[in-house]
Amino acid sequence: MKKIKFATVWLDGCSGCHMSFLDIDEKLLDLAGKIDVVYSPLVDNKTFPGDVDLTLVEGAVSSDEDLEKIRSIRTRTKLLVALGDCAVTGNIPSMRNQFGMNAVLRRAYVENKTIGGKIPNVNLPTLLPEVRPVHELVRVDHFLPGCPPPAEVIEYLIDELLAGRTPDPERRTRFGL
Amino acid sequence: MAKQVQVKTLKINGVDVGGRGDQTILQVAREHDIEMPTLCHIEGLSDVGACRLCLVEVKGINKLIPSCTTLVEEGMEVTTNSERLAKYRKMVLELLFAERNHICSVCVSNGHCDLQDLARLLGVTHVRYPYRYPRLSVDASHQRFVLDQNRCILCTRCVRVCDEIEGAHTWDVMGRGIEAKVITDLNQPWGSSETCTSCGKCVQVCPTGALSEKGKSVAEMSKRRQFLPYLTTMREERE
Numbered sequence: 521m522k523k524i525k526f527a528t529v530w531l532d533g534c535s536g537c538h539m540s541f542l543d544i545d546e547k548l549l550d551l552a553g554k555i556d557v558v559y560s561p562l563v564d565n566k567t568f569p570g571d572v573d574l575t576l577v578e579g580a581v582s583s584d585e586d587l588e589k590i591r592s593i594r595t596r597t598k599l600l601v602a603l604g605d606c607a608v609t610g611n612i613p614s615m616r617n618q619f620g621m622n623a624v625l626r627r628a629y630v631e632n633k634t635i636g637g638k639i640p641n642v643n644l645p646t647l648l649p650e651v652r653p654v655h656e657l658v659r660v661d662h663f664l665p666g667c668p669p670p671a672e673v674i675e676y677l678i679d680e681l682l683a684g685r686t687p688d689p690e691r692r693t694r695f696g697l
Numbered sequence: 698m699a700k701q702v703q704v705k706t707l708k709i710n711g712v713d714v715g716g717r718g719d720q721t722i723l724q725v726a727r728e729h730d731i732e733m734p735t736l737c738h739i740e741g742l743s744d745v746g747a748c749r750l751c752l753v754e755v756k757g758i759n760k761l762i763p764s765c766t767t768l769v770e771e772g773m774e775v776t777t778n779s780e781r782l783a784k785y786r787k788m789v790l791e792l793l794f795a796e797r798n799h800i801c802s803v804c805v806s807n808g809h810c811d812l813q814d815l816a817r818l819l820g821v822t823h824v825r826y827p828y829r830y831p832r833l834s835v836d837a838s839h840q841r842f843v844l845d846q847n848r849c850i851l852c853t854r855c856v857r858v859c860d861e862i863e864g865a866h867t868w869d870v871m872g873r874g875i876e877a878k879v880i881t882d883l884n885q886p887w888g889s890s891e892t893c894t895s896c897g898k899c900v901q902v903c904p905t906g907a908l909s910e911k912g913k914s915v916a917e918m919s920k921r922r923q924f925l926p927y928l929t930t931m932r933e934e935r936e
Contacts, residue, residue, distance in 0.1 A: 605802055608823050615800060617830035650830070655823060663822040667802035694817040696801025
């Protein structure tokens with residue numbers, strides 16, 4: 521069987537969804553026979569290749585870099601899965617939305633300063649005015665809520681997609697979890 | 698002399714059922730083990746039809762009808778499950794999620810929340826409407842309880858239990874539409890309310906993390922609702 525091209529992306533999230541994915545433990549070995557991980561925080565490839573079959577995205581869209589990344593990834597992957605609550609709902613990163621970006625930056629870097637007190641702006645992605653869930657910006661094919669989604673549900677989703685079926689994760693996970 | 702009640706016969710999902718004329722479609726359906734989702738309804742309090750999750754189709758009526766506030770009628774033909782109803786129920790839940798800041802992962806009621814449970818039950822895996830992320834207040838002025846407007850869905854269970862069971866009527870709703878919110882007394886801090894008896898009934902009936910006990914952390918706030926059917930039964934027996 522030909523291996524599919526598989527990628528994972530880490531936008532504004534805590535990496536907990538990636539940890540949950542690794543928690544499928546020994547089943548990673550089976551999976552390794554079926555997928556070729558072409559891009560991921562778990563592998564050492566700096567550019568997202570073309571013609572990817574399946575991409576899991578963890579995290580909300582919070583910066584201009586996130587936005588650029590996810591737009592370009594959407595054009596290079598057949599299937600895009602929003603993995604976890606940050607990607608699906610905005611979750612914790614989106615809690616800054618109700619205060620506004622400037623107030624949050626001021627709070628973190630000026631009001632609570634111990635030394636200096638300057639909002640960092642060199643060589644860093646610019647934060648967007650609002651954090652948004654992935655599907656508000658690009659088309660998403662499947663949603664897997666959960667903070668994080670349980671390992672066995674991530675495994676189920678990948679298995680179903682590899683088998684060419686449409687996963688139905690509805691009852692298996694939920695917001696929050 | 699006992700009040701005369703008429704028996705009505707109707708069809709729910711094609712099955713012949715009977716109920717008293719003073720019963721709602723929801724009551725009769727549940728008596729016959731026909732389930733449908735509800736959120737603002739809670740056994741033991743009056744019904745207000747606020748959440749629209751118990752909407753049903755009634756033959757001959759074009760619009761959808763809330764089953765918790767509609768009395769049964771002779772010859773009614775009710776449908777409690779259809780593609781159309783599933784579509785609207787999902788839409789209702791998604792709009793509730795989009796309206797305020799329901800961040801389940803860090804909510805005191807995570808894992809014990811009626812809204813979260815219904816989302817899973819009805820297959821809401823994401824929200825198709827743009828989230829509003831409004832800026833809302835948290836009132837922690839009460840000695841024992843917290844009101845977090847971010848999680849409130851305006852079901853008014855707190856308002857009803859306080860008025861109908863406790864008899865204090867501390868809670869009410871102010872404002873209209875998107876501005877509506879639950880308040881204590883005349884919109885003053887809960888801790889300074891003169892009518893609140895600190896009984897905590899509002900906290901226990903609240904379906905989400907909007908009302909919680911102080912000191913509860915993420916996922917720790919499970920509600921204890923046993924008192925409600927107990928109290929209402931005791932009072933009915935006394936009458």
